[in-house]
Amino acid sequence: MAFTLYSLIQTAILCINAIAVLHEERFLSKFGFGVEQGVGGFGDDPGVKAQVLSLIRSVRTVMRVPLILVNSASIVLLLLFG
Amino acid sequence: MDYTPTQSGFRQQPNMRQRNSSADGLEGSQLFEDTSGAAHGLQTGYSNQQAGPQAAGFTGQSILSDPMSNLAMAYGSSLASQGREMVDKNLDRFIPISKMKYYFAVDTVYVGKKLGLLVFPYMHENWEVRYQQDTPVAPRFDVNAPDLYIPAMGFITYVLVAGLALGTQNRFSPELLGVQASSAFVWLIMEVLAVLLSLYLVTANTDLTTIDLLAFSGYKYVGMIIGVVAGLLFGRPAYYLSLLWCCAAIFVFMIRTLRLKLLSDAAAEGRLVRGTRNQLRMYLTMSIAAAQPIFMYWLTYHLIR
Numbered sequence: 001m002a003f004t005l006y007s008l009i010q011t012a013i014l015c016i017n018a019i020a021v022l023h024e025e026r027f028l029s030k031f032g033f034g035v036e037q038g039v040g041g042f043g044d045d046p047g048v049k050a051q052v053l054s055l056i057r058s059v060r061t062v063m064r065v066p067l068i069l070v071n072s073a074s075i076v077l078l079l080l081f082g
Numbered sequence: 083m084d085y086t087p088t089q090s091g092f093r094q095q096p097n098m099r100q101r102n103s104s105a106d107g108l109e110g111s112q113l114f115e116d117t118s119g120a121a122h123g124l125q126t127g128y129s130n131q132q133a134g135p136q137a138a139g140f141t142g143q144s145i146l147s148d149p150m151s152n153l154a155m156a157y158g159s160s161l162a163s164q165g166r167e168m169v170d171k172n173l174d175r176f177i178p179i180s181k182m183k184y185y186f187a188v189d190t191v192y193v194g195k196k197l198g199l200l201v202f203p204y205m206h207e208n209w210e211v212r213y214q215q216d217t218p219v220a221p222r223f224d225v226n227a228p229d230l231y232i233p234a235m236g237f238i239t240y241v242l243v244a245g246l247a248l249g250t251q252n253r254f255s256p257e258l259l260g261v262q263a264s265s266a267f268v269w270l271i272m273e274v275l276a277v278l279l280s281l282y283l284v285t286a287n288t289d290l291t292t293i294d295l296l297a298f299s300g301y302k303y304v305g306m307i308i309g310v311v312a313g314l315l316f317g318r319p320a321y322y323l324s325l326l327w328c329c330a331a332i333f334v335f336m337i338r339t340l341r342l343k344l345l346s347d348a349a350a351e352g353r354l355v356r357g358t359r360n361q362l363r364m365y366l367t368m369s370i371a372a373a374q375p376i377f378m379y380w381l382t383y384h385l386i387r
Contacts, residue, residue: 005267048284
């Protein structure tokens with residue numbers, strides 16, 4: 001129960017890593033990740049599944065490079081300070 | 083609690099600086115530490131006074147101190163105003179201070195009415211927020227508008243009451259206050275993030291900002307405080323009873339407030355509207371409201387043994 005802000009940061013890093021390592025071919029295509037024309041529909045009701053897919057795609061695109069930096073920083077810090 | 087324009091803050095600043103520099107010289111203003119050149123100028127001025135005219139006597143002191151310290155004070159005040167401008171500009175990028183001022187524009191009547199509404203929302207009829215030219219009216223004028231004063235005060239009071247409760251059980255140590263505060267804060271942040279995520283997934287086009295959600299999530303601290311205080315004063319049955327009452331009250335409060343903001347107009351008036359979108363939004367409203375009692379119990383049960 002004793003959560004600290006540091007554990008929140010850890011949780012965030014782990015979750016974003018988890019989203020980033022999902023493999024496109026083997027896993028995400030089963031859920032319609034590769035369907036391009038479905039996302040382009042600017043209808044009134046994209047639906048929950050389309051929203052989840054667009055969220056996953058945008059997180060992967062945006063956070064790829066910062067994740068590399070943040071992961072290397074945390075590896076170095078964990079090696080130094082345990 | 084009225085909006086003091088920054089102009090008066092600017093005008094006050096040089097006077098304060100001159101008063102401070104004549105007395106002490108090292109006190110900072112509200113937002114930043116004063117490491118400007120005025121302190122160094124004064125120190126060199128004073129050391130000049132001490133080292134130099136000691137042979138020349140004390141008559142030279144007043145002549146030396148005036149131009150030197152005047153120059154130093156002018157330079158220091160210009161540096162201070164520049165620094166203040168820079169801090170204001172950069173701080174406004176991260177924390178929207180002008181928007182925050184709206185949420186703290188409250189007065190005692192509003193706080194009293196809102197607290198009564200949080201504990202007994204069953205008689206209130208009109209839950210709509212009044213608008214004034216496309217912006218919501220300040221909380222001072224409208225009971226239904228969300229504010230951040232009650233959640234902030236409630237959070238601090240909750241931490242203090244938790245420390246008190248732990249102290250009566252001889253489990254208190256000063257670090258526990260920080261642990262309680264940070265864990266409650268983390269739960270608050272996680273709840274706000276979860277609500278934001280679910281609002282995004284359901285594509286609800288609302289005008290609920292993040293700060294609004296923070297305010298709504300912070301209202302449950304009032305019920306938690308009432309429950310813990312009742313449990314401290316009268317024992318466990320009183321804790322459970324008052325917590326139950328406050329949970330029901332917060333549940334009804336959240337549903338009635340969120341219904342107007344999340345659901346479409348037709349569904350908000352109570353008519354059954356078909357369609358998965360409205361159903362999803364209804365489920366979302368229900369789950370946000372139901373999460374409040376769960377958090378209220380989760381964050382307080384360990385305080386009453």
